[in-house]
Amino acid sequence: MPNTVSRTLSTFEGFVVRGNQLGRTIGYPTANLDIQSACFPSLNGVYSVYVTYNQQHYKGIMNIGYKPTIEQEKPKKTFEVFIFDFNEDIYGEKLGVEIISFIRNEKKFKSLEELKAQLKKDCQIAKSHFEESKITISNFTMHIQHNVIHLPDLDFARHCETRYGINRGVYNTIDKWFSDNGSTEIVGRRKRILYFLHWVTAYTSKEKLKFGNKGLSEQLERFSTESVY
Ligand SMILES: Cc1cc2nc3c(=O)[nH]c(=O)nc-3n(C[C@H](O)[C@H](O)[C@H](O)COP(=O)(O)O)c2cc1C
Structure with a gap:
């Protein structure tokens, strides 16, 4: 659970909107967020986060950025969370996100497979940040x-x-x-x-x-x- 410390970092809310659904093809189904509040980290990159949904708290990792690995006509800033141990249909639902720590900068990978390998490392790093x-x-x-x-x-x-x-x-x-x-x-x-x-x-x-x-x-x-x- 978030402690008093993490409350000093950014907390924001957003509704889950449909992405391109590529994440699930590499084993990382993500929730793309339409952010409602103005307060979020200005630095693009990957963060460990606590996610609140339906009054329950979950751990996860989040990317803020333009997904340079994916060919796109008009890259758009996206807020995307992968929630650990979570498997529910949450389109249209509201999520609260609390940033815990910065993990790395967003990168352009040569393939989705490379991105997938990096996501595995990101999860491990995030877990070590959550641990006492x-x-x-x-x-x-x-x-x-x-x-x-x-x-x-x-x-x-x-x-x-x-x-x-x-x-x-x-x-x-x-x-x-x-x-x-x-x-x-x-x-x-x-x-x-x-x-x-x-x-x-x-x-x-x-x-x-x-x-x-x-x-x-x-x-x-x-x-x-x-x-x-
Ligand atoms: C924790 C996390 C880290 C990510 N890091 C990167 C990254 O470094 N570079 C990148 O191009 N995309 C990154 N992405 C975005 C992926 O490209 C994206 O999840 C994937 O394309 C699936 O998106 P979709 O479900 O909207 O199709 C990251 C996503 C998450 C959740």
Whole structure:
């Protein structure tokens, strides 16, 4: 189920309209959406999504773009979802879509078979983003949701702010500290930021974090020497 984090990303609704029905010929029947709301990601590409239909929630993957693999006279921007473990006739029905994470850019494939192979990979990537991973550091265990790790920059910063009660300045300082200390790869750095915030929360045993003038850098130094990470 969507958590508080994913609510910070785009959510939109649309009615299912008929596509060319090519998807089912390669084993990926998709729902083409006529989008009602103006709020959707501006970046074309493939996303992992939660889909709401008839008050039920499903996981899936979505493509936003022009389907360059398919010969078309007038390519038109389409919104197309493939819903996992779903097999119902939903033409004309309304779906809610919540973007969880970005998977890749839209691509022109040489054949539908190549597209099909890529869709299989997309499903695996999406599933890994939905999964939780359990990580133990020092004496405690934390759960990191992959979809948090893969959020766009702004949403990840917002997650840290709302979950740990820090402001943007503190977030930026922490991000810069890890970057300056060798954590240049973004996913690894985000994990360290979450570990740090979780670790420091455990030490201060307060719901929200407050740092004095030098408090933050002292805690960061302490974290780097005391935590196993
Ligand atoms: C998750 C997902 C990813 C897709 N990625 C691409 C892509 O990278 N390139 C592309 O040309 N079409 C992509 N498509 C669109 C397919 O070309 C489309 O699903 C197929 O042509 C069937 O469409 P139809 O059912 O409207 O006929 C993607 C569709 C989905 C659902």
